[in-house]
Amino acid sequence: MSLPEEDLTCPICCDIFSDPVLLACSHSFCRGCLKRCWDNGLRECPVCRKKASKSTAPSNLALKNVCEALLEVRRQNSVVVEDKTNCSQHGEKLKLFCLVDKQPICVVCQSSKLHKSHDCSPIEEATVDCKDELSLSLKSLQDKLDNLKRIHMTSADTFKYIKTQSLETQRLIKSQFKQLHQVLHAEESARIAAVKKEEEEKIAGMKDKIKEVSAEVLNLTEIISVIQEQIKEDDMVLLKNFQSTLERRKSVALGSDHMSGTLIDITKHLANLKYTVWENMLDQIDYTPVTLDPNTAHPCLILSEDLTSLHYSKQATCCPDNPERFHISAEVVGTASLGSGNHHWVVETGSNQDWLLGVASSSVPRNNEISARPENGFWTLCFRDGELRAMTSPPTSLTITKPPKQVKVQLDYNKGTVSFSDTADNTTIYTFTTTFKESLLPYFYTQSSHPLRIMPEKVLITMLRQ
Structure with missing residues (x-):
């Protein structure tokens, strides 16, 4: 642990100890400072006035090492400061600032070929000008930083908004397709119902036709049976009933075998079906020539x-x-x-x-x-x-x-x-x-x-x- 600088200061000269000595009372002084005090004839501690022995005060080696280390640090720092203010090439003070090369120079540098034709200004003026320029640059950079922060925040908000836009657009697409599906489903149901209705009508017609033909078949069968029986009768009986038998035969009307139009009209239901459905959907779908962005x-x-x-x-x-x-x-x-x-x-x-x-x-x-x-x-x-x-x-x-x-x-x-x-x-x-x-x-x-x-x-x- 380093000691505070006041603990390394001689009470007599108020400077860093030089060859410090230690008295029996535990107070330390520079050897030279203590000697000057004791030359007056009184051998006592200059601080607490306690009598000191007549022998020579011993050196305080530990304190001496610490003080020498502190002085060495000071010396090195003074060299660094001096190096910073002096020209590294000529050792002269840096008193000028080259406005072309943007660096401090000494008077010897100004006369050299490197800077002879360059404009220069005193260090003090250059410092003010450079600080002003750096202040402007700092303000510009700060403005850019603020702008970048604003862009970053806007980008984050836009990121969230894009997600919201996507979900809302998907919802609207699904909603509109649901409406289209409903229209198509209604159209499909109507067309299937039309096929079933025609099926029922055709089947009902065929049932009537079958019933009619069946009745005619039964009637004709009975007449054939009667004629067959008459043929077997005696001649006189056959002749007596011949007229009535002929009349009964003539009353039989053969059923029509015309079957046209009895089948389902498939063409009516399937011809250009997709186109027809699309054409019908146009009546239920709005088209606007302009949409808003x-x-x-x-x-x-x-x-x-x-x-x-x-x-x-x-x-x-x-x-x-x-x-x-x-x-x-x-x-x-x-x-x-x-x-x-x-x-x-x-x-x-x-x-x-x-x-x-x-x-x-x-x-x-x-x-x-x-x-x-x-x-x-x-x-x-x-x-x-x-x-x-x-x-x-x-x-x-x-x-x-x-x-x-x-x-x-x-x-x-x-x-x-x-x-x-x-x-x-x-x-x-x-x-x-x-x-x-x-x-x-x-x-x-x-x-x-x-x-x-x-x-x-x-x-x-x-x-x-x-």
């Missing part, structure tokens, strides 16, 4: 399970802060990327009094608040505060007798037109004309709890004949 929906927008309607909720949902999502206002876009050709869809606005509909460029910012204007990549119709406006620059107020309950959006990408019409009377509300430079997405905005709904369309089947 939930990964782009603002957290305050609630989408329906089939992704065809949206409404606003003050209670934001828990969803990740992914780059595709609108973060500022209650917006969402469709999944279909519209890059050429003609497209249309109908949106039911109903009781919603605060909405924007139309198209937006696929590159519109999702984390900045910008106006829905053509110069920003939006071509939309807006209804708010009872006023209908085309969102031109500035907005154009439109005169209407009553708000449209259903709005048809028509895009002709190649001609550069976006038209809005009221489906009630098929009148055009407004048409934008421009030149599109990138793909577009169906666009929706609302801050109303009343839903906007994309209307389903009737599917027509066209047969291609070779």
Whole structure:
């Protein structure tokens, strides 16, 4: 264990012991310090004043070794400090800082070929400048660290959300297939019932036919038996009964042997069965030309399970802060990327009094608040505060007798037109004309709890004949 430095200090010179001696009273002093005190004639301990023997005080070897070790450590430390402040090549003080090589140098180094043409500054100024630069670097690194921590947290939340998305999507798929299974099961049951019904009808017909033929067979058998008996009778009896016997024979009508149509019409039940069932299912299945992309929906927008309607909720949902999502206002876009050709869809606005509909460029910012204007990549119709406006620059107020309950959006990408019409009377509300430079997405905005709904369309089947 090392002793505290105060225990290694001489009480007389207040410095580290030099050749320490030990008195009988257990106090230690430097040999030289004690000699100077005793030169006055009094041989006593300078601390406790106890009389000392007249013999020479013995050396305190243990204390001497400890003190010498402490002095050696001090000496080595002073050499290290001196080495740090002196030039290792020239031994001169490091008084300058080379701004090119970014290292401290001495005045001899500055005159050398290595640094002669380099700009230098005094160590004191360089220290301040370097500390400032390191402080900026530290702040930048701290910002990066904070950003990485935020990304890490967002990634963890996204990981959990992906699991939730997967389970919910699987549930919805199973739900929709269950509905399809129910439709198919109902169709199967109806067709099997039709086969059984026809079977019952055909069997009933055949039973009637068999019964009729059996009766005719019995009647004919009886007549044959009578004729056979008449042939065996006397001639006179045969002749007397001949007329009645002939009449009885003529009353026999042979049954029809026509059996056409008695079998089950298999073709009626099996011909193009899969196609016919699929065609019938179309009457019970909705098709919407546009579906909403939930990964782009603002957290305050609630989408329906089939992704065809949206409404606003003050209670934001828990969803990740992914780059595709609108973060500022209650917006969402469709999944279909519209890059050429003609497209249309109908949106039911109903009781919603605060909405924007139309198209937006696929590159519109999702984390900045910008106006829905053509110069920003939006071509939309807006209804708010009872006023209908085309969102031109500035907005154009439109005169209407009553708000449209259903709005048809028509895009002709190649001609550069976006038209809005009221489906009630098929009148055009407004048409934008421009030149599109990138793909577009169906666009929706609302801050109303009343839903906007994309209307389903009737599917027509066209047969291609070779």
